[in-house]
Amino acid sequence: MAVIDTLGLPNTKGRRPLIVAQVVDALGTGLFLPFAVVYFHAAKGIPLTTVGLMLSAGALLSLPAGPLGGRLIDRIGPRGVLVASNLIRVLTFTAYVFTDTPWQLVVLVTATLWGDSLFRPAVFALVAQVAEDGQRARWYAMDRSLRNAGIGAGGLVGSTLVGWGGTSGYTAVVALNAVSFLLAAGLVATWRRTAVPRPVGAAPVPAGDAPEVRRGGYREVLADRAFLGVLATVWVFALCDLALTVLLSAYVIEARGLPAWQPGMLFAINTVMVVLAQTALAKAVERYRRPGVLQVAAVLWMVSFVLFALVPGEHVGLAFGGLVLGMVVFTVAELLQAPTSSALIVGMAAGHLRGRYLGLEELMWSLARVLAPTVFTWLLARGAGLPWLALCLCCLVAVVVLHRLHRVLPTHIQRETVDA
Template identity: 30%
Template sequence: MTTEKAPRTAGPRTPVALLRAWLPAGRSARRLVTASFVDSLGTGLFIAGSALFFTSVLGLTTVQVGIGLSLAGLAGVLGMVPLGRLADRIGGKRAIVALYTWRGVCFILYPFAREPAAFFVLAFLIGMAEFGGGPIVQRIVGAVEGEGSRVRTMAVIASLRNVGFSMGAVLASFALATDSPTAFTALVFLDALTFLGAAVLLSRLPSAANGTTGGSADRTSAGAAVLQVHDPRFLALSLLNGALFLHAIMLTAALPLWIATRTEAPPAAIGAVVFINTVLVVLLQVRLSRGSVDLRSAARRQQWAGWALAGCCLLTALAADAGPVLATALVVGATLALTLGEIWQSVGAWRLSYTLSPEDRRGYYLSVYELGTSTASAAGPALLTWAVIGNGQAGWIGLAVCFALAGLAVTVIAHRAGRAVGASAPATREQALSSVHESAQER
């Protein structure tokens, strides 16, 4: 495992200098961060115009679009573990370059999928590549970054992805304003170019980015240092992480629906929720990732996430009985709590999943762990609209209890898992020095 250092030069604290200090120090990590930003920029372009592209250009009905998107989600669940195994066999770098190329080609073909059957096939193939890429990116970060900087690098990637999504959506608004099918098609081709551009960037990663492949590692020694993937503790942590990940469905579906139908807050509050969340994630993701250096500290982050998300639910429930001004204030407070829960959930998940994954099968293990969030993404909308919103304030209170219990359960199970594999020891002197160095750079 290698950690490359980019040259740093003393100089005034200009915005460019601050950005360079904020980014990971390793050249390989910076290339990975750049590729993720390019990917998210193109995805933001596409998501903003996808509904009009599907209906105006491809001529699909809303039901057909819904079927295609459901197939994409199903493909993500079915393909995640096989793609993780593929990454273990051929290496993380080769796998992620192949997936980005795959997505680029599929998007080039999208404007020609004028029949529903062709659209369904492409949506399935795109969904498999899209959902399967996350664990492989995390695998590569682990291969090119040192122990003390992996979580921070993942936090930088998450922050810049939010920036990319927002910028892409803003840029897409100019094309949408033309109300032209040609402009909608151009957005799809631009998205394809961003995927192919990301593939080119990642192809320049060093061979170390492939990590240890299944054929070259000592499976016996590696497997003895971690939980087996069929161990109920590992699977339980995956499911609990998926339960905490329901914050994503709350942000995109449950909160907007509750605001619009059960509160007196103005409709503009829905847009404010998304804006506040995006800005805070960009500003706080890296800062709040500090201190997650071992299994125990990662579990605490997920416990904090459970408490924060429980608070979000309670504030949301109270908004139903308030007037317009107070309801808006409660919704804003709920958004702040949700954002903290989102950040702590992701920070804890990165460290927990990586610490409990053996080096020679890391892609497979990370993919299995990610099944929790995939399941939440698939089942969450129906669950929250039926079980939570359908039961009013009692539904939100019940969800708050579930979040709090999920966070507590993570700490209990992770502690037992740590004792079983010896993974919950305090951070080493090297890790501590790395964390101090990173904090000094940010200041």
């Protein structure tokens, strides 16, 4: 246990099938994620511009999924929603193999994104149920570390299959992804909670995963003004996080004219840091107030954006050194923010409304995913430093909002005590 605690890992006794399910899901996602755009173009013969429109349409049509999923979580419990989200993606990825008609693929992409948007709040809600007192942030950190490791490993396997099999390799990647979702659904559906030893004085864990039987709705959630402030910071941090996948490669290659290998190296640095440091850093900051931790994350993101903006395009080696330094700072901010935000939102939510709180968090992320590509590319076309400046201003707003939350939120929400 001493080693587990040093690494910042939670107590997983009796809950290991859930962890295996997450790893299997992440491996399958990693198989397909690097080829999400290329698959429809290379294997289905659809023009890239049409693929972009398909994905954008799917993203817009899936915006209601988070709030509706939150309502379902509160009514039937997170495990049922989690299983359903995986089964939806089993069906859609299986269907990808048998169609190449754009309108049909738009329907399938939309359904897939609905499954994704149901999956994330359901996972966070289920973790909130099964985690021991004071260990939610550790669970969220472990989940994120495992998902990054699984996605990275899946990406390597997927690259091998595509390189070896061409179009058949793409089909194998999609089919294996469907199988991974089916396995994950089976593990979650058949898992049965067993009695877990609790620290002396700790509140018991409920025997089932059914939600509390109490009335409530989104009107009650939206009346929580402090939570509305948290949602604003979630949107800002989502934009910051998406800068890695949406903005950085275009900035490095197109705006600065640097070699195409550099973004791949930066992504690798990010992945390795998340896998190796996420849980330990989450443990290191768990004694601090969450709004303060998130303020530090926002400031570090601003520092990383300044470093990216100052990268010189004419000196490849110096530019890469600046990008690496910026990526290290960026990743530390990401490591601080991700589990802390999730734990803060779950801590603010009453049990019978937890799904709705998490559903609105997912909506903020979905809105950011819709807006980020258009806004970032529009700003980048008008000046290489403009996207980074805009992100810095957003982070400043988040710092101000978090300062107010630090003053108004009760201490037990701001900081979760870890039982010895």
